[in-house]
Amino acid sequence: MTDIVISDITEAASTAPRAPEPKRRRLSVPHLLLIPAILILLVGMGYPLVWQGITSLQEFGIQQQFGKPAPFVGLQNYLDLATDPTMWQVVGRSLLFCFITAAMTLVVGVLLAVLMTAVGRAARLTLQVSLLLAWAMPVVAAMTVWIWLFDRRRGVVNYLLDMIPGVDMNRFSWLSNPLTFFIVASIIVIWMSVPFVAFSVYAGLTQVSDEVIEAAQLDGANGAKRLRYIIMPMIRPVIMIVLLLQLIWDLRVFTQITMLQDAGSKASEFDLLGTYIYKLGAGAQDFGMASAVSIFVLALTLAISWFYVRSLLKEDEQS
Amino acid sequence: MTTSVTIPTGGELGATASAVPIADVRTRTRWSRRFRPRRVLLTVLAFAVALAWVFPVYWMMNSSLLSNRTLQSFIPTFVPFGGSFANYENVLEDGSFFTALGISLSITLIAVFFCLLFAFLAAVAISRFRFKGRKTFVLAVLIVQMLPAEGLFIAQYKMVSSVGLLNSIIGVSIIYTAAVVPFTVWMLRGFVAGIPADLEEAAMVDGLSRTQAFMRITFPLLAPGLVASGVFAFLQAWNEFTVALVLLPAEQMHTLPLWLRGFIQASATRETDWGQVMAASTLVAVPVIVFFLIVQGRMTSGLVSGAVKG
DSSP: OOOOOHHHHHHHHHHTTOOSOOOOOSOOHHHHHHHHHHHHHIIIIIHHHHHHHHHTTBOOOHHHHTTOOOOBOTTHHHHHHHTOHHHHHHHHHHHHHHHHHHHHHHHHHHHHHHHHHHSOHHHHHHHHHHHHHHHHSOHHHHHHHHHHHTOTTTOHHHHHHHHSTTOOOOSOOGGGSHHHHHHHHHHHHHHHHHHHHHHHHHHHHHHSOHHHHHHHHHTTOOHHHIIIIIIHHHHHHHHHHHHHHHHHHHHOOHHHHHHHHHHSOOSGGGOOHHHHHHIIIIITOOHHHHHHHHHHHHHHHHHHHHHHHHHHHHHHHHO | OHHHHHHHHHHHHHHHHHHHHHHHHHHHHHHHHHHOHHHHHHHHHHHHHHHHHHHHHHHHHHHHTSOHHHHHSSSOOOSOTTOOSHHHHHHHHTSHHHHHHHHHHHHHHHHHHHHHHHHHHHHHHHHHOOOTTHHHHHHHHHHHHHOOGGGTHHHHHHHHHHTTOTTOHHHHHHHHHHHHHHHHHHHHHHHHHHSOHHHHHHHHHTTOOHHHHIIIIIHHHHHHHHHHHHHHHHHHHHHOOHHHHHHOOSGGGOOHHHHHHHHHHHTTTSOOOHHHHHHHHHHHHHHHHHHHHHHHHHHHHHHHHHHHHO
C-alpha cells in the first residue's frame, strides 16, 4: 500500500495526454543510481569471479606466476580433483563438520529459545545478556580465548575435567588429534552461532499468540502436543531460514580453522575446504587447482543458499 | 439521562460478582507458579547456561588482569584479586597496536563511507522505482551476498597484486566495499521502503521537485537506518580476517585481527604469555562489543524478517 511507485505515476501522466513525444532512452534515474554499486561489485567480485572461472580451466602453477603463458586444459583440473582422494577427504570432512555443527547449533538454539519463554524475567534477561556478549565477540578474539581455555597444560577445560572424579585428562592435547581438533572447532562455532539462532527463534516464539495456545490447552493438548502441533508449525519458516544460514556459515569457517591450526598442527588431516584452498593457492601457488576448488565451494554454497535467496526474493516482491 | 442509569449497573454487577474469586485465584497461581519445582529447575538451568556462555568472555578479561606468574600456576585463578593493568601496558608498549588500529580504522572508514554511499543510491533505486532489470539486480545482490570469501580470495589476491595494490589500504578497501555493499543495499532497501512515498508526493504537491522532496523529507527520516547500516558495515569490515590475511601479508600493514593472530602464531615458537594475549584480545573485543550491543536488535529482524512475515 505504501509503495506507490513514483516513476509509474509520472510516466503515465506524461505519456497520456501528449501523443507524439519522442521515446526516451530507457537508461533512466534508477539505472544511474545503480551504476556505482554495480561498478564496485564488478571490480571487487565480478572480475575475480570471471578470472577464477577461466583460471580453473587452465594449468596455472608456479611457472605461470613468473609470466609463462597458461595453457588451456579444459576440465582437467576438475578431473584431477575428482580423482584425488585428499580432495574427497577434505570435502567429506567439511560437509560432515558443517552438518553436525549446524544441527547442534539449531538444537541448542531452539532449546535455549524455549527456555527463555519458560523462565521469569530476571533469568531470561541474564541469559539474553550473556548470549549477546558471546555473539558480539570478534571471531579472532574469541579464538584466542578458546585456544587458551583448551590449552594443554594450564587450560581451564582440562582443569575442570580433571575435577570430575575418575577422570584424568593428563594434560590432554586437544589440538593434536584430528577428531578432538574438530570437536573443539565445532564447540567454538556452536558457541558463536547459538545466540543468533536462539534470538531468532525466540522472536518467532513470541509471535505465537497466547489465545491459540490457550485454545489448544482447553482442547486438552498437553505441553508436548502443543509444541508438536501448534508451536513448531508456526515457527517452522524461521527455523528453516536459520538452518540454511547456519549451513552456509559453517562451510566458511576459515578463520577458526586457521587459528586452531596456528596453535595446533597444520597437517592436511586438519584441513577443511577454506584452508585447503588457501594452501593450494597461497602455499603451493597452484592457482589453477585452487580456482577449481573455489568454484566448487561457490557452487556448493549457492546450491544450499538458493532457498534462502528465493524466500528473500518473495519478500521483495511483497513490499 | 436514560443511558447513564443502565450502563454502570451492568458493569458494577459483573465486577463485584467476580472480584473476590479472581483476586484469590491470581495470587494462588502466581504463588504456585513461582515455586513449582519444574520452574525452579528451569530457572537454575537458565542461570547455569548463562554462566557457561559468558564464561569465555569473562575469562578473557580475568586473565588479562593477571600476571604471567599467576597464570603459570596449575590451579586457575577465577577472580582477578590483586590483578593489574601491567599486561595492557606491555601490549601497548611497542606501538604495534596503534599501527594496526590506524590501518584498521583507515580501511574500515573508507569502506564504510563508499559502501553507504553506493548502497544508499542503489537502495533508493530498487525501493522507489520499478524499472527494467530491477529484478536481475536484486537477485544479483542476494547471490553475491552469499558468496564466501574463501571461494574468491585467491582470485582477489591475483587481481589486487597484478595492479600493485598488495599491502595497500586501497586494495583491501575496494574488496571490502564490494563485499559489504550487497548486505547494506538489502538492509537500506527495507528502511527506504518503510518511509511512505506519499510523504514525498505531498511535498511535491506543495511545489518541491522530486529530488528536493527526497532530500528534505525522506533523507532525514532515513538517518537512523543509515546509522544502523553503517555500524553493520563497520563491524563486518572491522572483524574481517580472511581477505586481510591474503591481501596484507606485510607485518607493518596488519589490521587488528591479523595483529591479534600474530600472538597465537608466535606461540608455536616460544612460550605464550597468555596474560598479554588476553589483554590484546580484550583491547580488540571491547569496542566491538559496545558497537554491537547498540545495533543488535536490528540484526535478528533484518536477517529473518522474511520468514517471520511469511
